[in-house]
Amino acid sequence: MPFKPVLLWTDAALFLMLACVVAYAVRVARSANLRAVWAQVARSAPAMCSATVLLALVIVGLLDSMHYQPRLPPSPGAAANAPAVYSPAVRSALDGLLDATVLTHTEKTYSAPLAWRSFTKETLLENGEPVRDFPRLKYAGVQLADPAAQWLPDVLMRLGGGLLGGVAAAALAGAILCAALSRRHGGRRGALGAVCRNRTELPWRAMFCTVAALCLAVGAVAGLASGYHVLGTDRTGNDVLWQCLKSVRTALVIGSLTTVAMLPPAIFFGIAAGYFKGRVDAVIQYLYTTITSIPGVLLVAACSLMMQVYIDRHTGFFDTAASRADLRLFLLCMILGLTGWDGLCRLLRAETLKLRELDYVQAARAFGVSNWRIMRRHLLPNVMHLILITVVLQFSSLVLYEAVLSYLGIGVDPSMNSFGSMIDRSRFEMSRDPMIWWGLLAAFVFMLALVLAANLFADAVRDAFDPRLRRRRARSAKGAI
Numbered sequence: 473m474p475f476k477p478v479l480l481w482t483d484a485a486l487f488l489m490l491a492c493v494v495a496y497a498v499r500v501a502r503s504a505n506l507r508a509v510w511a512q513v514a515r516s517a518p519a520m521c522s523a524t525v526l527l528a529l530v531i532v533g534l535l536d537s538m539h540y541q542p543r544l545p546p547s548p549g550a551a552a553n554a555p556a557v558y559s560p561a562v563r564s565a566l567d568g569l570l571d572a573t574v575l576t577h578t579e580k581t582y583s584a585p586l587a588w589r590s591f592t593k594e595t596l597l598e599n600g601e602p603v604r605d606f607p608r609l610k611y612a613g614v615q616l617a618d619p620a621a622q623w624l625p626d627v628l629m630r631l632g633g634g635l636l637g638g639v640a641a642a643a644l645a646g647a648i649l650c651a652a653l654s655r656r657h658g659g660r661r662g663a664l665g666a667v668c669r670n671r672t673e674l675p676w677r678a679m680f681c682t683v684a685a686l687c688l689a690v691g692a693v694a695g696l697a698s699g700y701h702v703l704g705t706d707r708t709g710n711d712v713l714w715q716c717l718k719s720v721r722t723a724l725v726i727g728s729l730t731t732v733a734m735l736p737p738a739i740f741f742g743i744a745a746g747y748f749k750g751r752v753d754a755v756i757q758y759l760y761t762t763i764t765s766i767p768g769v770l771l772v773a774a775c776s777l778m779m780q781v782y783i784d785r786h787t788g789f790f791d792t793a794a795s796r797a798d799l800r801l802f803l804l805c806m807i808l809g810l811t812g813w814d815g816l817c818r819l820l821r822a823e824t825l826k827l828r829e830l831d832y833v834q835a836a837r838a839f840g841v842s843n844w845r846i847m848r849r850h851l852l853p854n855v856m857h858l859i860l861i862t863v864v865l866q867f868s869s870l871v872l873y874e875a876v877l878s879y880l881g882i883g884v885d886p887s888m889n890s891f892g893s894m895i896d897r898s899r900f901e902m903s904r905d906p907m908i909w910w911g912l913l914a915a916f917v918f919m920l921a922l923v924l925a926a927n928l929f930a931d932a933v934r935d936a937f938d939p940r941l942r943r944r945r946a947r948s949a950k951g952a953i
Contacts, residue, residue, distance in 0.1 A: 476558045478539040480795060481802040482725045486537050489728055512936040517675035519932030521682040522925040528686055529720050529922055536721040538565040539794070562794035570714065573697040577611040579709035585910050586700045588613025588623055612700045626699065634695020635688060642684035649680060704910040706897065712911050716918045718889035723922055725801060726808070726874040727867040733809025734866070738816035739859065743847050745817070746824025753821070760814035768811065769880070775807040776882045797885035804877075804884065808870065816862045823855050857937040864930035868923040875919065891915045 500506040513519050541558040570576050582591035589606040596603050608619070616622045646664075653663035653672065670677045693713070696702045703712040745756040763771075783790075783800060790796040827833060828851070836846050871891075877883035878892025886893065894915040901908035 474543050475540040476543070476556075478541055478562050478792075478794075480537075480539055480562075480798040482729065482798050482805075483537045483539060485729050485732075485802070486534065486725065489732060490534070509936050513932045514674055516932040516935075517678040518928045520675050520679050522928040522932075524679055524682045524686070525921060525925040526929060529925075530724065532566065532717055533721040533724040535566040535569065536564045536718060539563065540565075541792075560792055562792050566717065570697075570717075573694070574611045574699065574701060575697050575711045575714040575717075577711070579609050579611065579701070579705045580607075581705070581707060581709055582908060583609055583612065583701055583705045583709075585702060585704040586627060586696065587704065588616055588619045588700070591704075591906075591908070609701075615699055627696065630695040630699055631692055632695075634691040634693065636691070637695065638684075638688035638691025641687040641691065645683050645687065646680060649676060703914045706908075706911055707901070712894075712914045715889045715894060716891075716914050719891045719894065719915070719918065720922070722801065722884060722888060722890040723871045723874065723919075726805060727870045727926075729802070729805040730808040730812070730870050731863050731866050733806050734813045734816065735809075735859065735863070737810065738813035739820060739852070741813075742817040742820025743824050743851055743855070746821040747828050747843065747847055747851060749825070756817070756821075760817050763811065764814050769877075769882075771811050772807055772877065773880070773882045775811070776804060776877075779803045779807065793887060797888045800885045801888060808873070816859070819858050819862065820855050823858060824851055827851055827854055860937055861930075861934045864926070864933045868926040868930065871919065871923055871926070891919050 500510055539562050541560070541562055544557045544559050546554060546557075567576055580590065583589070584591050587609065589608050592606070593604050594607050596605050596607060598605075608614075613619055613623065613626075616626060649667065650660045650663040653666065653676070654660045657663040657666045657672075666672050667676050667680065693702055697713070701711050701713070703716070705711055706715070741756045741760070745753040779800065783796060787796070790799070833846060833850055836850060874883055874890060875892035875895055878890050879896045881896070883892050884890045894911055898908075898912035898915070901911055
């Protein structure tokens with residue numbers, strides 16, 4: 473094989489969570505109540521536009537989770553039946569797609585966005601004489617014979633070609649949308665008119681505008697990245713845009729895997745405390761009160777340092793540097809989840825205290841139904857709206873928390889790309905003269921897009937699943953009638 477597949481811990485976790493999401497979607501399709509609730513989310517234009525952006529970022533993260541080791545060429549004189557030798561460097565499908573651009577190529581040091589020469593001066597030899605000047609980059613702008621005269625026309629040509637490709641992709645998406653809605657609106661022309669006038673059940677016009685904007689942005693970036701570092705390079709010459717794309721996966725892993733790790737103790741202890749009350753409630757309250765009494769950053773730092781000591785003492789367990797960094801990320805998610813379940817536990821305890829006094833729970837107890845069956849069949853389904861709301865709200869806060877931890881030096885492995893690591897490096901770059909500003913700006917823009925989209929989608933999910941808001945809207949609708 474030309475490559476050897478590699479399955480990291482977080483890769484397996486991400487694809488397992490994707491399978492759970494697909495299974496939940498199947499359950500929603502079979503349940504009339506769940507379909508009605510999610511239909512309310514789907515009718516929200518901000519939520520669906522945010523979901524479109526999140527879907528694009530999730531695709532980037534999944535492509536970056538398909539890892540492999542490329543096969544090395546055989547050494548001279550090797551036998552034809554010699555065993556294959558694979559590179560120790562682990563790559564992803566995203567790296568393979570970006571190989572057609574200059575994003576995966578490393579320069580010597582800093583370079584500004586769309587530059588063809590280095591950002592700092594070096595001593596060069598011209599006609600045998602040492603001269604202080606800006607050297608040309610090794611990969612960006614190599615197609616320019618006379619950079620001073622050809623740089624701007626070349627940038628505009630690549631930008632125009634990328635935008636044309638984005639327009640073509642947006643037009644194709646529009647054609648597919650009209651074809652999908654043609655039966656409901658009397659043909660493609662009627663579907664086009666309904667979308668343009670926003671007379672569809674779902675906000676297809678807003679979603680199409682979001683898709684078109686993404687197509688134009690991706691097309692423009694792809695066109696420029698064919699010859700330049702679009703967002704410049706950092707101190708070690710790595711492309712900043714490439715680092716941002718790689719950091720998306722880290723943010724998705726931190727936000728989703730930590731939430732999943734938090735759910736089991738929060739659900740179990742929260743429902744048990746509210747249902748059994750008495751000594752069980754007192755013990756569980758003492759447990760999460762003790763955890764919340766410890767400063768969160770110090771607790772995570774202590775656990776992270778113990779984890780790092782274990783990894784450093786067992787280096788033989790890791791065959792590649794990527795597996796070592798990935799295990800640190802996986803254990804960091806477990807630490808954050810197992811130290812941050814107290815908030816959801818409090819919510820579930822309070823809700824369960826109310827639910828256990830309702831008639832259907834008392835009737836189940838009178839008929840001799842076991843406590844665990846009551847908790848599983850009657851209480852858990854009635855607190856699922858709190859669990860789902862907390863999951864979507866926690867995602868964005870955990871992404872920001874990772875940036876804080878990496879800034880403090882207790883986050884992900886230094887060899888792994890993350891927004892926190894980029895921000896940590898930027899505090900030295902911003903103090904330089906001239907200032908290196910593009911690394912911090914790129915991390916800020918990508919984090920803003922991810923967190924803002926997650927927050928807008930979470931707001932719509934909260935409005936749809938919160939029973940108090942549903943009852944309030946029903947009363948206001950009756951009053952209006």
